[in-house]
Amino acid sequence: MTPPKTAGTNANPQPATRSSGTATLxxxxxxxxxxxxxxxxxLNGRADVAPATRTRVEELLRAYGYRRRRAEATRSPLIDLVFHELESSWAMEVIRGVENVACDEGLSVVLSQSAGRLTPGRTWADQVAARRPHGVILVLSGLDESQRALLTSRSIPFVVLDPAGDPGDDVPSIGATNWHGGLAATRHLIELGHTRIGAISGPTRMMCSRARLDGYRAALETAGLPADPQLIGSGDFHHEAGYRIGLDLLRRPDRPTAVFAGNDLQALGVYEAARELGLRIPEDLSVVGFDDLPVAHWVGPPLTTVRQPLMEMAEAAARLVLDLGRSSSATVATRVELATSLVVRSSTGAPPA
Amino acid sequence: MTPPKTAGTNANPQPATRSSGTATLxxxxxxxxxxxxxxxxxLNGRADVAPATRTRVEELLRAYGYRRRRAEATRSPLIDLVFHELESSWAMEVIRGVENVACDEGLSVVLSQSAGRLTPGRTWADQVAARRPHGVILVLSGLDESQRALLTSRSIPFVVLDPAGDPGDDVPSIGATNWHGGLAATRHLIELGHTRIGAISGPTRMMCSRARLDGYRAALETAGLPADPQLIGSGDFHHEAGYRIGLDLLRRPDRPTAVFAGNDLQALGVYEAARELGLRIPEDLSVVGFDDLPVAHWVGPPLTTVRQPLMEMAEAAARLVLDLGRSSSATVATRVELATSLVVRSSTGAPPA
Structure with missing residues (x-):
């Protein structure tokens, strides 16, 4: 057995050149x-191993590309679902989707959050190793290299749902057609006659918000309308950002007659800003959201929005991660985007004369 | 050892008269x-035991009041959280509360739903026995006798959050002061000058909705106002019920000038009914909700509601169930009600002249 480089904890071991999974325990x-x-x-995440020993063993597991065999036999009937943050009814739709599939398969769902960090903590990875779930679904949350290596060596498959950043070509992920949704939302406003259309994006580090904003820009360009950078704000997908940026946009002397709000919560923030300024929706201002949360059809007026099939996406992620655990993989698609669709309700209309 | 009655699967074994927990494995x-x-x-929920044997052993465990000893040593770092249904942002507040405590304690949360049934299925109980969590929190969901016996024999403590029915004096539970909340909501409307006040309750089988409605009635009675049964509807805590019953109430020739909607989702349904009939809130109609979900301050106008501290209740339930697992119990309070509070926003005002 050719020893790979494992000089110390700072060493960056070369990827194993021998075919992966051939080293034995x-x-x-x-x-x-x-x-x-x-x-x-x-491998089992037990606490009774000296830290230095654990580090050395983890390094070797990684360097040799060790993969646990017969992992299926020792799996617990669990799926791990990890959120970046547990905030909105967005998360609830995802939980319900994963629950549906778990329930069909006789599995239970373990829920955790990476608490504002973009990758879950080390303790979390150890706990996952110890409980040996059938798979891990990460929502807007990535894994760092060592966490990926840890799951891979235990043969615990994982899938990223609607990734915050580029998850890499080899990471299986499920998303929605965000770019096309931004395009459809903005085209709808252009067809109604709007020419000054504002946009509030989500965090720019998230690929989904970049894609939505690019769709917005593409709709303007293909219609021959200028994209005025003054009419574009960058939020964080929360209500408060929609309210704050909405106020900024609507107080401008040349205020937009329509706003593509990036998501539903930000759209509700724009509603509040409009109320505060005495602007009626849709007579004075048209608003389009993104997501189609349950709240979108409860508000007054009911919100025109881009439906993102969150529950179906979560179901697809759960099925994909279970498939990865069953097959010897390689044949499973690594990136699936489910279609978004425009849902026209009462918050959009012709611009004021 | 005196054998208790265990004649067959239909036998109803007498409660063990000897002190509980004295029989050995x-x-x-x-x-x-x-x-x-x-x-x-x-005891470990393993599948490789013949069903008849399992039934006989379960009966004996129950009849002798067997309690597993040294359960702490074999527990998994998990808390089970069981919902009746995973529907609203109500559930999300509860999940966040349990996650907070679990995170502090280095535990993970296993989520399941009893899928519309009021007690989780047998398979669920077996899975819980197999994974040996630190405790079980049931949300609006009860356990039947055999499930209680199963958890008790494994020394897995459980707590009921906001019970749907009377959980029994010996079941530890966490609730909110629902009666007082209904009273405060209705008194607020009476103080504004309303005399015809409608009410939409939740399902009558849930103690929390009965308590809210009784608080509503108490406020009317102590103010010397009649409680008109025609102005009281019974919903299911969903938006649709608020809309449907709201329409019925508001189409009456002697329509109420205010509605206590039972919860926030039903209040949003009343909003929609009022919009449809061209009634302005609060000029033509005052509306009060219950829960104070995040959506309550996003809607137009922001909703006056009774705040139920859902996240704090969930935290209290999680702490209680962990305490029960640590102490030899008996000293732990079995029923705690956290205070509700009226949050006055813009959906309530004086009745139309």
């Missing part, structure tokens, strides 16, 4: 100078 | 005519 143990049961303890 | 095994490891398998 006994070989890893011999290489690390520990017993096979100790390697097994590390 | 070996005694149960001898009584059942099986080996101790078989009893252990049943």
């Amino acid at each position: 006994a070989e890893i143990a011999r290489e690390a100078g520990v017993s096979a049961p100790t390697v097994s303890k590390v | 070996a005694e149960i095994a001898r009584e059942a005519g099986v080996s101790a490891p078989t009893v252990s398998k049943v």
Whole structure:
């Protein structure tokens, strides 16, 4: 067995050149100078291993591309669902989708949040290793390299739902056609006769908000309308940002007659800004959201929005991660985008004369 | 060891008269005519036990009031959270509260729903026995006798949050002061000058909706106003019910000038009914909700409502269930009600002249 580079914790081991998954647990143990049961303890996330030993074993597992065999036999009937933050009814739609599939498969869902960090903490990864779920679904939350290596060595498959950043070509992910949704929302406003259309994007580090904004720009360009950078604000997908940026846009002397709000919560913030300024929707201002949360048809007036099939996306992610665990993979699609669709309600109309 | 009655699956074993928890696993095994490891398998929810054997062992565990000892050592770092249904942002507030406590304690949350049934299915109970969580929190969802016995014999503590029915004096539960909330909401409307006040309750089988409606009636009675049964409708806590019953109430020739809507979602349904009939809020109609979900301050006009501290209640439930697992219990309070409070926004005003 050719020893890979494992000089220390700062070493960046070369990707194993031998075909992945060929090192045995006994070989890893011999290489690390520990017993096979100790390697097994590390794989099972047990606490009773010295930190230095654990680090050495993890490095070797990673360097040799070790993959646990017969993982299916030892799996718990669980799916892990990890959120970046548990805030809106957005999250509830996703939970329901994963629950639906889990329920069909006799599995339970373990819920956690990465608490505002974009990757879940190390403790979380250890807990996952210890409980050995059928798979992990990450929502707007990425894994760092060592966490990926940890899941891979335990043969725990994972899928990213609506990734915040570019998850990399080799990471299976489920998204929605965000670009096309932004295009459809803005075209709808242009067809109604609007020419000054504002936009409030989500966080620019999230690919989904970039894609929606690019769709907005594409609709303007293909209609021969200028995209005025003064009419574009950058929010964080929360109500408060929609309200604040909405006020800024609507107080301008040359205020827009329509706003593509980036998501439903920001659209409700724009509603509040319009109320405060005495602007009627849709007579004085048209507003389009994104997501189609349940609240979109409860508000007054009911919100025109781009429907993102969140529950179906979550179901697709759950099915994909279970498929990955069953097949010897490689044949499973790594990126699926489910279609968005424009839902026209009462918050959009012709611009004021 | 005195054998209790265990004539068959239809037998209703007498409650054990000997002090609970004194039978050993070996005694149960001898009584059942099986080996101790078989009893252990049943306790651990393992699938490889014949159904008839499992039933006989469960009956004996229950009849002798067996309680697993040293359960702490074998617990998984999990809390089970069971919903009646995963529908509204109501559920999200509860999830966040339990997540907060779980995160502090290094535990993960397993989420399940009883899918419209009021008690979770048998499979669920087996899964819980197999995964050995630190405790179980049931939301608007009760356990039947055999499920209670199953958790008790495994020494898995449980707490009911905002129980749908009377959970029984010996079941630890966390609620809110629903009666007082209904009283405060209705008194607020009376103080504004309303005398014809409608009410939309939740399902009558839920104690929380009965309590809210009784608070409404108490406010009317103590103010010397009649409670007109024609102005009281019974919903299901969803938007649609608020809309439908709202339309019925508001189409009456002697329509109410104010509605206590039972919860926020039903209040938004009343908003929609009022819009449809061209009634302005609060000029023509005052509306009060219950819960104070995030959406209550996003709608137009922002909703006056009774704040139920859902997240704090969920935190209290999580702490209580962990305390129950640590202490030898008996000293822990079995029913706690957290205070509700009226939040006055813009949906209430004086009645039309």
